Amino acid sequence: MDILKKYIGNIIGLLLILLCSKSALKQFDKQVLSIYFHNPSLPLFKGIIRFLIAKGFSFISEDDYYKIVEGEKEVQGRTAFVSFDDGWKGNLKLIPVLKKYKIPASFFVPVRSVITGxxxxxxxxxxxxxxxxxxxxxxxxxxxxxxxxxxxxxxxxxxxxxRSCIDLLELKRLSEHPLFSIGSHTYHHPITIKCSDAELDFEYCESKKTLEEWLDIKIKSFSYPNGDFNQRDIALLKEYEYQMAFTTEPDLDNGRISVYQIPRVSINSNGGTYENIARMLRVWHKFVQPLQQKPLLGIMPTLIGS
Incomplete structure (x- = not known):
């Protein structure tokens, strides 16, 4: 079923790209394409990067993205921001691709997983x-x-x-490379809206403190685990002087972006290249997800995933 789902998703994605890519790409003349990965295969990652390069995208760091969100810098042509959540050990096999094309990337890691593996x-x-x-x-x-x-x-x-998470030595090596930035993904990777006030304070404070002590750098950025957050989270981001935070919401436009609600499109590690390109261009969300909400004969969610 997983192979069938991937195959069908890829066919749907390819059709959407053929029909919509020209118009869909225009939106990125004025706003950043912000994407994030979990644990993609090397072929999938290469396919995504090669598509972006072929379509004229340049890649920016989180510092540049911050300046754009704050209005200190303008988007110069098609621009993409790349990030990774969780710190999967499998991400290490993608590093040569990032280095080859000189692509900045941010890695958001939960402290406890680095310790336990x-x-x-x-x-x-x-x-x-x-x-x-x-x-x-x-x-x-x-x-x-x-x-x-x-x-x-x-x-x-x-x-x-x-062990499936990168270890401390691997994390240090990433942080020492000029292309890469490390951000907090909390301490335990909880569902933050299910935390007590004391638990949530620990997640924001101790994750930043520990990463800074480990890596001897200033932690500026944060990624919301599971995409969940509310005003408590934003208050703690400000209290502990995080500069910016990234959501899992793909559809915010430039006029609504704040430094603590920066949008990103999720790349489906189990999906094919064409499906994920359609996701990046936001045509998947526009045309496929409505079918999932009103499933045809009850089979669409099973066949095409979320």
């Missing part, structure tokens, strides 16, 4: 197996933060997984 949701299948009242990761995300953490800690204390 894994992300909390990797233990979710075991939690679900041992606790039948939970049937999915999404259900675990809805729990109060302390309840979810307790379940994860119990399982992780009894099970060892292969």
């Amino acid at each position: 894994n992300f909390w949701w990797e233990f979710a299948p075991i939690v679900i197996k041992e606790n039948p009242e939970y049937t999915s990761v999404e259900e675990l995300k809805k729990l109060p933060n302390h309840e979810r953490l307790s379940l994860i800690r119990d399982v992780s204390s009894r099970h060892v997984l292969k």
Whole structure:
């Protein structure tokens, strides 16, 4: 089913690109194309980058993006910003591509995963197996933060997984390269709207403090885990002097962007190149997602994903 879903998604994406790419690309003459990855394959990543280069995009750093959002700098032609969430070890195989094309990139990492080697949701299948009242990761995300953490800690204390997050030495090497920036992705990667005030304060304060001590740099940027945030989050960003924060919202236009709500388009690691190009151009959101909300004969979500 996953292979079929990817194949169908790619066909739909290719059709959308053929029909809409010329008009869709015009929007990026005046606004930045902001994209983020989790753990893409090397072929997918190369395909995305090569498309952008072929279409005349240049790439900017988070410092340049900040200046654009603040109105200190104008968008000069088609411009893209590239970032990565979580700090997957698989991201390291993409570094030669970034270096080859001199592409700046920001990496948003949760501190605890760098220490332990894994992300909390990797233990979710075991939690679900041992606790039948939970049937999915999404259900675990809805729990109060302390309840979810307790379940994860119990399982992780009894099970060892292969490291999937970059380690501290690898993180330091990234931070030392002039093309790359490191940002906070909280301490434990919680669902922040499910945190108590004290828990949330810890996530913002300690993640920044720890990264700065580890890397001997100033942490300026932040990425909201799971894309969730509210006014508590923004208040803490200001209190702990984060310069900017990135959302998972793709459809904000330049007139509505603030430094703490910078849009990004998610690249689907399980999708094909054409599907993801359609996502980047925002035609996927325009034409495919409405079908998912009103599924044809109940099969569209299953066949084309989210």
